[in-house]
Amino acid sequence: MAGNHEGAWAVVDGEIGPLRSARIPVTDLAFQRGWSVFETMELQRGQDPGPHLLRLERSCAVGLVPGFDAERIRSEVAELLEKFEGRAYVRVTLTGSGLRVITATPSSTVRWHAPVRCERGPHYDDPFLPGFVKHGSRMGWEIEVARRGTDDVMRTRNGRFTEGTRCGILAVVGGEVWAHPDDGTILPSTTVARLLGHAEALGVPVRREGPAEAGPWDGLYIASSTRSIAPVVELDGDVLPGWDPVGRALAEADNAWSGRR
Numbered sequence: 001m002a003g004n005h006e007g008a009w010a011v012v013d014g015e016i017g018p019l020r021s022a023r024i025p026v027t028d029l030a031f032q033r034g035w036s037v038f039e040t041m042e043l044q045r046g047q048d049p050g051p052h053l054l055r056l057e058r059s060c061a062v063g064l065v066p067g068f069d070a071e072r073i074r075s076e077v078a079e080l081l082e083k084f085e086g087r088a089y090v091r092v093t094l095t096g097s098g099l100r101v102i103t104a105t106p107s108s109t110v111r112w113h114a115p116v117r118c119e120r121g122p123h124y125d126d127p128f129l130p131g132f133v134k135h136g137s138r139m140g141w142e143i144e145v146a147r148r149g150t151d152d153v154m155r156t157r158n159g160r161f162t163e164g165t166r167c168g169i170l171a172v173v174g175g176e177v178w179a180h181p182d183d184g185t186i187l188p189s190t191t192v193a194r195l196l197g198h199a200e201a202l203g204v205p206v207r208r209e210g211p212a213e214a215g216p217w218d219g220l221y222i223a224s225s226t227r228s229i230a231p232v233v234e235l236d237g238d239v240l241p242g243w244d245p246v247g248r249a250l251a252e253a254d255n256a257w258s259g260r261r
Helices: 030-031 052-065 072-082 141-147 190-201 245-258
Strands: 009-012 015-018 036-043 088-095 100-106 116-122 152-157 160-164 170-173 175-177 219-224 228-236
Touching: 009 072, 009 152, 015 072, 030 088, 052 088, 052 100, 052 190, 072 088, 072 100, 072 228, 160 228, 170 190, 170 245, 190 219, 190 228, 190 245, 219 245, 228 245
Parallel strands: 116 152, 116 228
Antiparallel strands: 009 015, 009 100, 036 088, 088 100, 152 160, 160 170, 170 175, 170 219, 219 228
């Protein structure tokens, strides 16, 4: 949500105002040490951020981040969403100093279902934090994406995809939807969970196992709050076919869920 702040708003410890004027102290631990946890979501008026708050609460508990208050966060998110006619990207950040920052920017359709170019990269477990903690110490991940000049790095372990640096990973194999299990070693993607729910509603079998990094796949996809489901059309320089029928059906179901049709 960096870049153009036109029409964007923020709440910093209860103080609401335009995002361009929002400030945090330079002594805050999020700024000094990256000690923060966060959630990013796409919402509209009246929509509850519930699944994200469950994940945020768990991240706070393990990351020793104080100040989690679900009702206060809900109230401030709702207050920000009143500033928007349509959907908005909302980010909730809580810091090791106890600071609470919520930002909201106008939603865009530019990334929604847009094809992506990705590369493989190794999955390394943090020695001190479990993979389900969504923390702000992401410099290494961001640098690797920037160095490679790609849209995302799809991490692998033991020959299987785990998660991307900024997304979840799905694959369609033999008409089944494959995704890594929520075993505590990766961030449990709320978008992947929603897409798997669509699959089950459509009668498509779901397999909670990391897709084989070598394939074959009917379709390979990444998933996130700002992309929904997006086809990988290039992997390590190799061209992939993109959408398959199951992937398209999941995209249509997510469009209906989001009110985009």
